[in-house]
Amino acid sequence: MKLSVVVPTLNGRERLSACLDALSARAPEAEVVIVNGPSADGTTGMVRERDDVDVLVEVADRKLNVARNAGIAEATGEVVALVGQDTVVEESWADAVRSNLDDAAVVTGPVHRSVRAGMTTESEESLTIGGRDVTYFDGGNVAFDREVLTVMDGFDEYLLTGGARDCAHRLANAGHEVSWSSDVGVTRNDGDDDDDRDWGWKYRALAYRLVKNYGPRPGVFGRTVRDAVCDAAGTAADVARGEGVPSEWFGNGKRVVTNMSVGYKDGLLARAKDRTESRNPYGLSARADRAVERYDWRE
Numbered sequence: 001m002k003l004s005v006v007v008p009t010l011n012g013r014e015r016l017s018a019c020l021d022a023l024s025a026r027a028p029e030a031e032v033v034i035v036n037g038p039s040a041d042g043t044t045g046m047v048r049e050r051d052d053v054d055v056l057v058e059v060a061d062r063k064l065n066v067a068r069n070a071g072i073a074e075a076t077g078e079v080v081a082l083v084g085q086d087t088v089v090e091e092s093w094a095d096a097v098r099s100n101l102d103d104a105a106v107v108t109g110p111v112h113r114s115v116r117a118g119m120t121t122e123s124e125e126s127l128t129i130g131g132r133d134v135t136y137f138d139g140g141n142v143a144f145d146r147e148v149l150t151v152m153d154g155f156d157e158y159l160l161t162g163g164a165r166d167c168a169h170r171l172a173n174a175g176h177e178v179s180w181s182s183d184v185g186v187t188r189n190d191g192d193d194d195d196d197r198d199w200g201w202k203y204r205a206l207a208y209r210l211v212k213n214y215g216p217r218p219g220v221f222g223r224t225v226r227d228a229v230c231d232a233a234g235t236a237a238d239v240a241r242g243e244g245v246p247s248e249w250f251g252n253g254k255r256v257v258t259n260m261s262v263g264y265k266d267g268l269l270a271r272a273k274d275r276t277e278s279r280n281p282y283g284l285s286a287r288a289d290r291a292v293e294r295y296d297w298r299e
Contacts, residue, residue: 001078001098004031006071008064009085013043015189016085024052027094033074035059035067048295058293065155065163070290072154080149084140087186096183097143105148105176108137109184124180130214135178139164141186148176154284158270162205169213174277200255203228207263212270213279228256
């Protein structure tokens with residue numbers, strides 16, 4: 001069972017180097033595909049100097065889902081894994097990926113985060129939505145059976161964020177199991193946490209993927225509004241403590257409402273555009289012009 005590993009990267013040269021060192025040591029037989037773009041930190045030169053990378057694809061688009069799809073298009077393995085530039089695969093990772101995919105279409109596992117206070121670990125996250133059991137996965141630690149990934153048509157390139165969550169919903173809709181294994185683990189070092197999130201895109205993506213995958217149900221609207229109210233209450237508390245300013249709070253609220261509306265609209269259009277089980281009108285097959293440069297060292 002040939003394993004291909006796709007690593008999207010953007011201005012992460014040092015972390016990418018550590019990621020590749022771990023893959024070389026712990027998954028030496030894997031085909032490694034790097035999708036870079038558009039980095040300005042010397043990533044291209046670093047990758048070209050290594051002898052453990054099989055393909056380097058340069059893309060001009062900064063969207064993570066575009067990079068994921070560009071790498072998937074280049075991968076030739078029966079199993080295609082996605083690993084984050086800031087992750088280090090653990091010793092058991094490669095063998096556990098192969099063994100778990102004997103019984104499931106997709107396999108994922110814990111992401112251990114290196115933080116100042118020590119180490120945190122993500123646990124399995126599953127929800128029942130619209131009668132479907134959805135198992136979420138981190139897009140920086142997941143492996144797919146190639147046939148299933150083809151049926152799902154990769155990732156939805158409309159989304160600036162939330163692409164892995166959208167894929168989890170689509171997998172559940174198609175009846176494909178996502179297996180969780182503690183042995184499919186990676187360690188992530190993404191530096192200090194920061195709160196500079198894009199609230200508008202967070203709720204645009206949430207509204208879009210829920211409407212696209214489940215239709216305009218009352219529960220979909222209720223879920224997005226409930227989450228927005230909870231976040232608004234949390235940030236209002238920050239303002240009350242002097243950790244935020246009222247004008248920023250009102251500005252974020254306006255962005256959330258506007259982007260939720262756009263997400264609902266675009267989700268309905270996407271649902272109408274692709275009525276197949278893949279629910280992915282902006283997927284892998286939608287375009288073939290992602291790469292602006294390509295280096296292939298495969299024999």
